[in-house]
Amino acid sequence: MQDAQPHVPHPPERLNFTYVPRKGLLKLTIVNLLLSIITFSIYRFWAKTNVRKHIWSCVHINGEPLEYTGTGKELFMGALIVFAFLFLPIIIMAAAISLAYGPDSPLLILIQFFVIIVIYVFWGFAVYKARKYQLSRTHWRGIRGTLVGSAMTYSLLYFGSLLAKSMSFGWATPVMNTVLQEQMTNDMRFGDAAFKFKGRAGPLYPTYALCWLLSLGAIIGIFVLGAGAAAGSQAIQDIFSGTGNPTDAETYAGLIAFGLIAFFLLTLLIIPMLWSVYIAKELRTFANYTRFDGVPFSLDASAGSVIWLAVVNILILIFTLGIGWPYINQRTVRFVVDRISLDGLVDIDRIQQSQVPLDKRGEGLADAFDVGGL
Structure with a gap:
């Protein structure tokens, strides 16, 4: 033997x-x-x-x-549990108040306000749980990933970031995104090997300021074009009512058409393209701040490549009426995979399986809030 x-x-x-x-x-x-x-x-x-x-x-x-x-069953059961314990009681309460006090009752307004607060407070919770579920179901060489932190801690941090961004007119975005990324990344594990994130938001601000100011100009342009289209529409109404000059109808119709086309171009293409420049900078910076088992990442994402990704994804979404969403996910994953690298050697044999228990439920709240994407 x-x-x-x-x-x-x-x-x-x-x-x-x-x-x-x-x-x-x-x-x-x-x-x-x-x-x-x-x-x-x-x-x-x-x-x-x-x-x-x-x-x-x-x-x-x-x-x-x-x-x-x-599995689909895990996602279905998770969503079912969230509906039964969170949304169903709210629906029953709203229906009971409507029957007892009428549909115009101030209590219904309070319930609606409560639902909005719940969504904002637990949005980060949903994001964290979705990421944890996806990582725990992702295997490579038999080893799975996980998150080891608190979903509630991340949720409160996420809610705080929403408040900070809104109160600062967006200027807190680089700081808060860095804080959120640090929290999420430092909780990530592949087996028993840890991811680490450390870095400052300062290098993001020059690019963010440029995109913010250009977007402000684009938004002002949208309002100007909208006002022009509205004026043209009113002028045409005056012509049809007999109070306007009929010879000006063609001019006003052209003004409306130009305003509407420019409005949609600015809203759907120009502004997303502007912010793609910042997104590219943030992706590269966050990759450089990230370590796996002590080895740094890098991401070769140019502004042009992110703009192309965003524009094509938007066009797919529009022209397929949302049916082509799997292709958007595929293109986004491929974009990252084709450009990411680990700049060093990793001792894979040393990595052991994660001992964090598997949650048998799916994404639940993330699916209800529609944040359980890739």
Whole structure:
């Protein structure tokens, strides 16, 4: 009888990220759409899972694909629990008040205000739980990820960031985004290996200030164009009512058309393109601030590449009426995978499986708030 071969440890290795496309996403999108229609949208939990399995399997690290082990049932049960314990009592209470005191009761306004506060306070909670669920269902070489921190702590921090951003007219955004990213990243684990994030928001501010000022100019332009279109519309109404000059109708119609086209271009393309410049800067900076097992990340994301990603994603969303959302997810994941790198060697053999218990429920609140994306 031969002796068992001893385990030969592998030397530390450089992790290479590649996106390997697979066929079948179009078929998957069509099937998911049809089944979601037939089941009155209940199938969307399984649809979301199927899309994730497809996209995850296209992400390879050193030639080995990621595996997504989440299930539609977990997502469905999580959403069901949230509906039963959070939204159903609110619906019953609102219906009872409406029947007892009428639909114009001030108590209904209080309930609506309460719902809005709940959404804002627990939005960060939903984001954190969704990230934790996705990481815990993401496997590579049999090792899974997780988050080890408190969802409530992150939720309160997220709510505070919303207040700070709104009260500062957005100028607190770089600071608060850095704080939130630090909190989330420092809670992340792959097996028992930790991610670390450390850095300042200062380098983000020159780019942020430029985008903020240009966006302010674009918003002023939107109001000017809107006012021009409204004036043209009123002039045409005067012509039809007999109080205006009929010879000016063509001019006013052109003014309206120009105003509307410019309005939609500014709103849907120009402003998102402007902020893509800042997003690219933030992505690169946050990648440089991040370490895995002591090894730094880098991300080669130019402003032009982010603008192209954003513009094409917006066009896909518009021209497919939202049906092409899986392709937006695919393009976004591929964008990151094709540009990210770890600038050093990682001792993979040293990493052990995470001992954090698996949550058997899905994203729940994240799905209710529609923040359980990629």
